[in-house]
Amino acid sequence: MSQKRQLLVDTALTLFYRNGINSIGINEILNVSGVAKRTLYAYFQSKEALVLAALQQRHDTFAAWLETVLTGAKSDEEVVLKLFSALESWFNGGESQLGDFRGCFFINTSAEFSDVNSDILRFCHHHKEATREIIARHLKSADGLLLDAICLMKEGAIVSAHLAGKNNLLRKGASTYCTLLQPKVPSKRWVSNT
Amino acid sequence: MSQKRQLLVDTALTLFYRNGINSIGINEILNVSGVAKRTLYAYFQSKEALVLAALQQRHDTFAAWLETVLTGAKSDEEVVLKLFSALESWFNGGESQLGDFRGCFFINTSAEFSDVNSDILRFCHHHKEATREIIARHLKSADGLLLDAICLMKEGAIVSAHLAGKNNLLRKGASTYCTLLQPKVPSKRWVSNT
């Protein structure tokens, strides 16, 4: 069956996300999961193939989460509000589907690899585009600048929450800023009218 | 003399920034710089000490650059405008002091290490706080939310420009958005009045 395969991907994702991909060796994944090395190489051609499977799984999980977060928003303001309060909940460990927060797995991963044409980096780019499109689909207005601005602040919030650490004010301050700001200032005033 | 030491730090910083710290071994730094291994370990106790020296040098360079960028701004709006147009120039390779753009060295580094109490991660946090204070010093208003918002968008812009790659619209769109937005909407309206 593919139970073992799934166990490998789950374990790999957990360890990669927590520690970074280059810091985690195949043997550690095998020790933690309890799976034999032979089995791993029956399912995956190489470590890179396992990394790609972990990225894919994380993307699926994140996309599904984001979809449910944004579903039901009645206005663009509500989209922004829902998004940033969900992000804040994630930063504080309140989104069990996403696990303990340690930044964006794809940003982290792209910091570890330099070959821009590698499958791994291409997948990271793909994730960001796909995420952007999910948000776009939930917005009423087709304003590209609004979409850009939302994505920009989303990335900034994730990175800041990660790098600022737990005992830093920026974390709560910034995300509460996001939630506070939106309902007061209309998005059209806030962004477009070039 | 410390010529060799400086050469080692320069080489290490270049390679670390371009490829990630865990992807670059001591031997590669030695090959590229042409320095002997014995000499490296005469100046640095370990690879970690060399990493810290590279982080320190990058921080000094970046802080000096940011200082000159923000100097002379007459208003908070101008601070924001100067900051984001300088960032955009950096993304496009136009800031020779900072070298070729490959994201934020400190964000990238913090993705590779997981021990929050390590000297390396502590230095990355320190860099972000110091950067924040440089910006704060150049702002007229003491509005913490404005400062948070600027830092948030700054991180978002850096990360997006890095991850989106060269052929992605988000890069220019987002940064030009930053520059376009600011002079039209006053910052006080844009941020505070809780």
Place this chain on the structure above:
DNA sequence: TGCGAGGTAGACAGAGTGGTCTACTTTTTT
């Protein structure tokens, strides 16, 4: 002329890496 500081070259140790392979056991299917 000699000495010492600073540097070079590179062998080496010990641990760890991704990946292959043989031999064996367990589980599932027919």
Place this chain on the structure above:
DNA sequence: AAAAAAGTAGACCACTCTGTCTACCTCGCA
């Protein structure tokens, strides 16, 4: 009950990693 499929344990290979060590060289200075 027998055969086929799936998995285990771990030795092993070739390589890389950080860090140590010996032996030698090349200057400036006295």
